[in-house]
Amino acid sequence: MKSNWIVSFHRDAIALGISLLVSLILLFSNKSPFIDALEADITDGYLILTSPQRWYRDILSTKEQNSLLAQKAIQLQLLYSQNEHFRVENDHLRRMLNFASINPLSLLPANITNRHSAMLQSVIIDVGKNHDVRKNQPVIDMAGLMGKTISIGEIATKVQLITDKNYRVSIRVGEKKSLGIFLPSHGRFGILEGVRKSMELNVGEIAYTSGISDIYPANIPVARVTSVNSNNDRPFQDVTVEILVDLQNFNYVFVVQ
């Protein structure tokens, strides 16, 4: 009788304790296969739930996208003729130097379906296993690196954004292509770690993926240097950067395959 009374009196606290404990267990061990599978299923379900949103956003943005693309097409046409000339010359020089040809990146276009958090850390895109998407493939848009695929459903994929607290990418920056690691800090800003003081770095320079990791091919733009400080007591410079991708206004992205 007494134990029943105690349980009913403290049931709120017990419920709180159980829920908090389970949350903490999830927080500290969230990469189990069960959670992975659940994440993939929820991602698929969420895509279906938000399909009307994508439909009307597609309609609203089509006209605007069309005029932008027409403009881009003309610019690209001009560039193309110039590049065609360079290509012929490049091929000729490569043959002379016996270089292997470089395969261009294979890109799979995708549509963003969610962006409901004030501090975005992940988004869901409308391609999945059915489109041959795999885990840890880079996701880019026209401005640069956006993130990587994390959880793959049949028809949808969760993308870990470059702004995620635990996101890291190896980069090269500056004229000497010095190596460093990109870490997000807050909003659209981040820092570059490991850039040695001997490397000259200027504001406005772009950091590109180094190509060292198995995930990211080289030379994808990542961030622009906004401030450099060498006056510290460490062997490395304090480099602040701004992420190139506009994470507030994206619709279409590309999965690098």
Added chain:
Amino acid sequence: MKNHKIILHSIFLLAVIIIQAYFPIIYLGSLTISPDITLVYISIMAILYGRFNIIFIAFFLGLFQDLISQVTLLGLFSFLKTLAAYGIGSINLHDSVWNRKVQSSVIIVTYFIHFFLYFYVVINDSASWIVILQYSFLQTIFTFGIFWLLNRFIFGRRLT
């Protein structure tokens, strides 16, 4: 009768998830604010029905939010939503003791703690206290604004 209630609440729960998914983001300069509709729902339910059941609902709603929006911090929202449900649920226990101002203060403080802890964990820069406070403050204002509107016009001030 009980089944009828369960179905009704399940529909409400689904509606909350859909509204959260479709709710527009507010842009304030470089800051983006997205009012937390699930937190408003948890607040209303905790005030109306007490905190025992709502703690579990909050946990599962938080977990759903985690599965949609988190990558490496799975469990963060479920942790914070559970805490918020417990805090706001105390209004139901002290309904006759606390006046409206105290009840509103409890909600605002709980919202602020919820968002502050969230942004403290999420923002990866120890030197950005101002940014964390800015986000927490604005999220609290907008989320409480929605709660206030619902309380005023839909619930006829029955909540606080």
